[in-house]
Amino acid sequence: MIMELEPLTMGNEVIEFDMVGLGDDAVDDIQHQSVDEVEEEDGGDGEVEENHFLLNFYDPRSSHNSISGQVYTPQGDTNLEPYESMEFESEEAAKAFYNSYARRVGFSTRVSMSRRSRRDGAIIQRSFVCAKEGFRVDKDKPVRSDVRVKRPRAETRVGCKAMLVVKIQDSGRWVVSAFVREHNHELVPPDKVHCLRSHRHVSGSAKSLIDTLQGAGIGPSGIMSALIKEYGGISNVGFTERDCRNYMRSSRQRTLGGDTQHLLDYLRNKQTENSAFFYAVQGDEDQCMSNIFWADAKARANYTYFGDTVTFDTTYRSNRYRLPFAPFTGVNHHGQPVLFGCALLVNESEASFLWLFKTWLMAMSERPPVSITTDHDRVICLAVNQVFPETRHRFCKWHIFKEFQEKLSHVLSEHPNFEVELHKCVNLTESVEEFESCWLSLLNRYHLGDHEWLQAVYNDRRQWVPAYLRDAFFAEMSITQRSDSINSYFDGYINASTTLQLFVKQYEKALESRYEKEVKADYDSINNAPALKTPSPMEKQVAELYSRKLFLKFQEELVETLTFMATKVEDEGAITTYRVAKYGENHKSLHC
Structure with missing residues (x-):
């Protein structure tokens, strides 16, 4: 429920109401409360980010305060609990103190209501509350009962009353006018408190280290491992891997600027040259930070021949911005990696992968693959299950x-x-x-x-x-080796220092090199007959049909079968049972 009320006036003060994010019961409560309780500051589940600066406040109980009323600064007193009449030099200091106290106790905070002066609009009262205060309006609740919400948000508010209220004094200092200590829920233990939202903060030193490691080509998991080692534990890092990913993504977006325009111009020109060239941009092309997908005519033709199994990989960071370069690849008749399309992703959200997979499927004539191999990633898995429900999904x-x-x-x-x-x-x-x-x-x-x-x-x-x-x-050459199609298509052409402008040129060179290798393999298969190892007619026939690379693999398997022995173990008229085992390995026999 959202209500808009006319501002109320009382003397030189104006009371502003903003009920967004409060439940119906909370709205009714506020309408019947005194006008001292006013503006909902964040309107939802947003929690205050911790500010790191010196906490200066006045403690009337301390003998260290001077007669002139200078602000008292405690040194090393980390166990101090808020109390009424405690004074701070600023609203920010009060907020930081309460958040620091919350971290020590084990809960998260957010800004709740404020009261403004009618004279100049300045805030004269602030309420900081436990993040579980109040009850959330169910924005995910469908209008019709037959509409099902796909991914409802978890309930986080339980009506907790813990809070700290501060008011500004004529002296300019802020004094605690109310403090509620008790919570109606379990508090978080010290080793988990860094996961609470208001205590997750990427500091300046951490940002510098992330930028350095990101520029060196290290991904979020590797960066978090380095940060954990640097700070002596995950709880000392002060944020989660998701926060690290979010910072890296926003850093990419800030740094990228207009460089994507070079890629967009290249794609438009290629489509003008060949109408079979396919490209798509998520959102408006004028937005420089959009996700981009493209597939040339050869990539689309390759898929019609070799598209039974596909590898999709996002770990190939192609440029200095650590923007994920995500190729779709497969294996051709020579066992070589073959391209089915490429993408540059600004972020790796579920929405981005859903858009990409649907766009790629459209470019491939709506024919899903038999199998697909991806990173071991929860978000990618969710997108694959939705777009390719009948495709066998394997993690790399x-x-x-x-x-x-x-x-x-x-x-x-x-x-x-x-x-x-x-x-x-x-x-x-x-x-x-x-x-x-x-x-x-x-x-x-x-x-x-x-x-x-x-x-x-x-x-x-x-x-x-x-x-x-x-x-x-899955078209693997063996069950134990890493698929050659992953990443290797562009090895030697693209690295962490490649700019988007250079990327286009290197991309073209990689395509030319791969095409030349395929032509050379075709030539060898046509002009060089392989040596046979058995008198088997099947081997001779396959040598004339298969490419050299795949024939050699078949020949290896054929020779291997000569080491297996079939022994009759049971004969019941129309049914005869044999035990088949490799010589010397009867314990691994099969009955057929």
Whole structure:
């Protein structure tokens, strides 16, 4: 409910009402309260960001105050609790003090109501409250009962009464006129308090370090690891990885300026030259910070031949702004990476990925792939599930192993054999049962059964462990190696220091190089007959049909079959059962 009331006047004071963000009960309460309770300052769930400056306030109980009334500055008294008649030199000092107190106790704060002077409009009273004060208006509630909200916001307000009210004095100082200590909810322990919104603050020194590491090509996860080490723990960093990502994105937007215009001009020219060239911009093209997607005629043609399986990767940061360059790639008939389109993303929100996947699908004639490989990312996963509901979605195993190195660095340093055993467990187990047994044994041996991140990736095992993916096509040359299509298409042409203006030229060079390699592989397949290793007619036939690269892979598998023996184990008339096993490995036999 939103109400607009005419300003009330009382003497030289004006009372302003702004009920946005308050529940109906709160509005009724305010209408019946005294005119001292006034303006809702932030109108919603927004909480005050902590300001870091010296907290100066007057303590009438202290013997250190001079007779002239100079402002008292406590040195090292971090346990002081607010009390009525406490004085501050400014409204900002009062806000910072209450927020500092809240951090120590374990709750988040926000600015609530204010009272203004009719004479000059200046604020003469402020109310700072617990972030769980009041009750939220359900803005997510649909107008019709048959409309379902896709992602309703979590309820954060529970009517907490904890608050601090300060009023300005004739002297210019601010005095506490009311203080409520009690909360009606559990407080946050010290090791979690840095997650509270009003205590999450990217300091100037942290921004400098983020800018430096970002310019060196390091991503948010790596930057947070460096910050945690620099500050001696996540609680000392003072913000979360999401805050780090948000700062990096806003930094990109500020720095980018009009450089995207070079790319847009290039795309318009390419479309003028060839009508099959496809490009799209999210929002208005005049907005320099829009997300951009494009696919040339060859990329679209490639997809018709090789589009059964697709790799989408956002970790290839292409320029000095750390703007995510996101190529769609696949594998051609020579096992070479082939391009299906590219994007430059200003941000990595769910809305951005939804727009990108829908746009890419439109450019590919609305034909979704059989399988898609992406980063191990929750937001990307949500977008894939919505746009490609029938596509088999796999997380890139190579990226997950990189996460292992970050999340389990302490285990790797203490147990050098752990990583080798982990790779064997994931890559060399041939059945689901064998993997499950091996994984459980590994966790028990290294006492990692309660590790939160390991439990999370285990829950996602059907999307990255090879034993669960044998029924889907991903065009990999082997189950253990990293897919060649990820990132490598532009290796040697684009790096963290590449500007957008240079990016266009390097992009063209990469396309030319990849095309030349494909032509060379075609020539070799046509003019160089491979050497046969068996008298099998099948091998000879395949040698005439397959490209050289894929024939060599087939030949390797064909020769490998010669090491397998089939032994009859049961004969029941029309049904005969054989045991098939590699020589010397009867314990891994199959019955067929």
